[in-house]
Amino acid sequence: MGSLVQRAAVTHRVPASASLGRRARGQGSGLVGSPTKGVASFGIDVSGTILSLPGIPMTSPALPSEPTSEPSLTPPPIRGVPSAERRAIVVGASSGMGAALVRRLAAEGYRVAALARREAKLVELAEDCRADCAKTGGAVFVHVHDVARQADVSALFEEIVRELGGLDLIVYAAGIMPATGPAEYDTEKDLAQVTVNLGGCIAWCNEAAKLFRTQRSGTIIGISSIAGDRGRKGNPVYCATKAAMNTYLEALRNRLSEVGVHVLTVKPGFIDTPMTEGLDGLFWLISADDAARTILTAARHRFWNTRYVPLRWWAVGAIIRSIPSILFRRLNV
Secondary structure (H helix, E strand, C coil): CCCCCCCCCCCCCCHHHCCEEEEEECCCCCCCCCCCCCEEEEEECCCCCCCCCCCCCCCCCCCCCCCCCCCCCCCCCECCECHHHCEEEEECCCCHHHHHHHHHHHHCCCEEEEEECCHHHHHHHHHHHHHHHHHHCCEEEEEECCCCCHHHHHHHHHHHHHHHCCCCEEEECCCCCCCCCCCCCCHHHHHHHHHHHHHHHHHHHHHHHHHHHHHCCCEEEEECCHHHHCCCCCCHHHHHHHHHHHHHHHHHHHHHHHHCCEEEEEEECCEECCCCCCCCCCCCCEEHHHHHHHHHHHHHHCCCCEEEECCCHHHHHHHHHHCCHHHHCCCCC
C-alpha cells in the first residue's frame, strides 16, 4: 500500500454473510477510527457497496456470484458458550497453534480478530475459514500487528473490540525461540524474546483484563511452554520468558477470579508447528489442530488453571521440577 496517509474502506457482498477484514498498522497511532499516518486498511463485509477514496486504486476481490437465497446460519452448539458470546482475539495467528485456534473458532461461529506480522499468511488463513464462516455465521478479521510495538496495543485493542461488537476470549499465542549456541550470549536476540514472549503478552492481556473486570466475564488464554518449568541451558532466555509469563498469568488469575474471569496457562510439549520444525529429539508430537481442540476444551471447562498439552506432559513436568539442581545442570534437556 506504500505510505498512505488516508484510510480507505472497501465493502462487498459475500455469500452467506462470511466476512473478512484487514488492518495494516504502520508508524504512529491515533484515535480509534480516525485517519492515522502510516495506516492503511480495507475490509470485505456484507454491506453490498464498494467505496474508495480519490487517488487510491482499489480492486474488488473475485467472489462467487451472489446466491438467490442465503441459507440460515446456525453456529454449532457449545456447552456453556451462547452464540452471542463468541467474540475472540488471537494474537500470533499466522501459523501454528494460533492459526489452528482461529480456524476452530471460526468453524464454531465466532467473530475472530486474527493478529500477526505476516499479512499474506493472515489473508490466506481468512480465506481458509471462509467456507466454515458461511455455514456458521462466523467471521475472521485480520490485523497486521507486530507485538513488539506495544505502544499501539491500547488503541488497536479498542478498535478491535468495537469491530467485533464486544469481547469474550483472548488468546496470546505469539512467541519466538531463536536458535542459541552453547557459548552464545547475544543480548539483542535475548531481549527480542523478552519483548515478544513476555512484553506482548502483558500488553494484550492487561487490556483484556481491564475490560473483563468491568464486564465481570471473559477468558484469557496464554500459550506458554513446558520449557518455563526449569532453567534449561539450551535456551536460557526462552525458558525465562515462559517462566515469567507463567507467573504473570497466575497473578492475573488471582486478581480476576473474584469477578468471574478465567485465566488459563497452557504449557504445550512438542507440537508440530514452524517453531519445532527441524528440531532433533522430538517425541509425543501432536498436530496444532489437536492442540487447539484441547486448549479450547480446557478453557471452557474452567477446571484447569494450568493445562499441559497433551496432558501426559504433566508427568514430565513434575519429574523435571523434582530433579535437584546439582543433577539438572548436567542434563542436556
